[in-house]
Amino acid sequence: MTIPIEVVDNITAAAVCAPSGDNSQPWCVEVNSTSIRLWVDRCRADSLSDVGRALTAIACGAAVENMVIRASTLGYRASVILCSDRESPDLVCVVELTPADPCASELDDAIPRRCTNRRLFRFRPVSRTLLDGVKGEAEVISGSQLLWMDTREKRSAALRLLRLAERERFRWKPLHRELFKSIRFDVGWHLTAEEGLPPGALEVEIPFRPIFVALRHWSVMRLLNGIGAWRFLGWRVADLPCRFAPALGLLTVRSPDCFFEGGRSLQRLWLKATAAGLAMQPFAAAGILPLQLRTSAPAVPEDVLRELRDRLAALSDGGTGVAFVRLGWAGVPSVRSGRRNPRSFVLPR
Secondary structure, eight states: OOOOHHHHHHHHHHHHTSOOGGGOOOEEEEEOSSEEEEEEOTTTOOOTTOGGGHHHHHHHHHHHHHHHHHHHHHTEEEEEEEOOOTTOTTEEEEEEEEEOOOOOOHHHHHTTTOOOOOSOOOSOOOOHHHHHHHHHHHTTSTTOEEEEOOSHHHHHHHHHHHHHHHHHHHHSHHHHHHHHHTBOGGGOSSOOOSSSBOGGGGOOOGGGHHHHHHTTSHHHHHHHHTTTHHHHHHIIIIIHHHHTOSEEEEEEESSTTOHHHHHHHHHHHHHHHHHTTOEEEEEOHHHHGGGGGGSSSOSSOHHHHHHHHHHHHHHTTTSEEEEEEEEEOOOOOSSOOOOOOGGGGBOOO
8 A cells, every 4th residue: 555645745744843952853754655764864963962863863753753643643553663773774763654543633733833942931830730741641652751850859959950961062162063053143033944043042132142142152152161151051041941940840761772762752742732832941961961971082071971970860760861841831932943845854766
């Protein structure tokens, strides 16, 4: 049985809506008569922070989860077969499609609306019912767990960890270069970009925008780091928005080899939050940076990486931390990150 091309296009379009680190979109697809193969796009993967392709695995997992949800809505069951073929190391998985009864889903409706919201959230609590619903969707993926930082001690420990992790991206030249390379200053503060991060999506306060633009130059960043700018940025980027978020959670998986499943789980909880009208922002640095301990030349000092690893482990309840997420109520983002044309992700036959 051949899957109609319009069905495949629809499923691929849903996958394109998935999130990726710094909006890198590091994957592509190969379409067959009854399946879709997902490949790593080497031109957009393997960044300095992407140790062991963990960030790529999360992005691929999120894209595949969108495929599964959209396929179900269109009347197909999507079976995900992970690949570990050494001869094709860039092949992530095969999504096999078989006819089934259509199943409408609020998650599918949320796919085009899901986005990162970096605004400061309103002082309005999130009900336990909503939080339980988000947690339940995250844990549909086997081995995934969403832990709420819902005590004073947990929230305090999480905030310290987030500060430590996020500030390192401004403290060290390789990470600084990678971060600012992804920001599309060429589009200005009011337009989006098909790839990378449009500056307007970062929600930098207007008075601080000239300073932020200047920080892309390492000479300026290094000079200001002499008076502790990296500490302030860690507080502003992570601590402040998470401190006042109504809900702060940590997504974990069984092991460091399960970041693909972590991406699927992250997408489900994000779509559930979106369907409920909640704003969400993920923070991946605390889970990703400690992976540099596996490398021979880490971009961050090993004592810092070990501290991050140990603090994360203390909060992860025996699992492997993937990302923190803050949830709450907020206005719409000033600018949303764009996407390339879905056809540009499809490999030629």
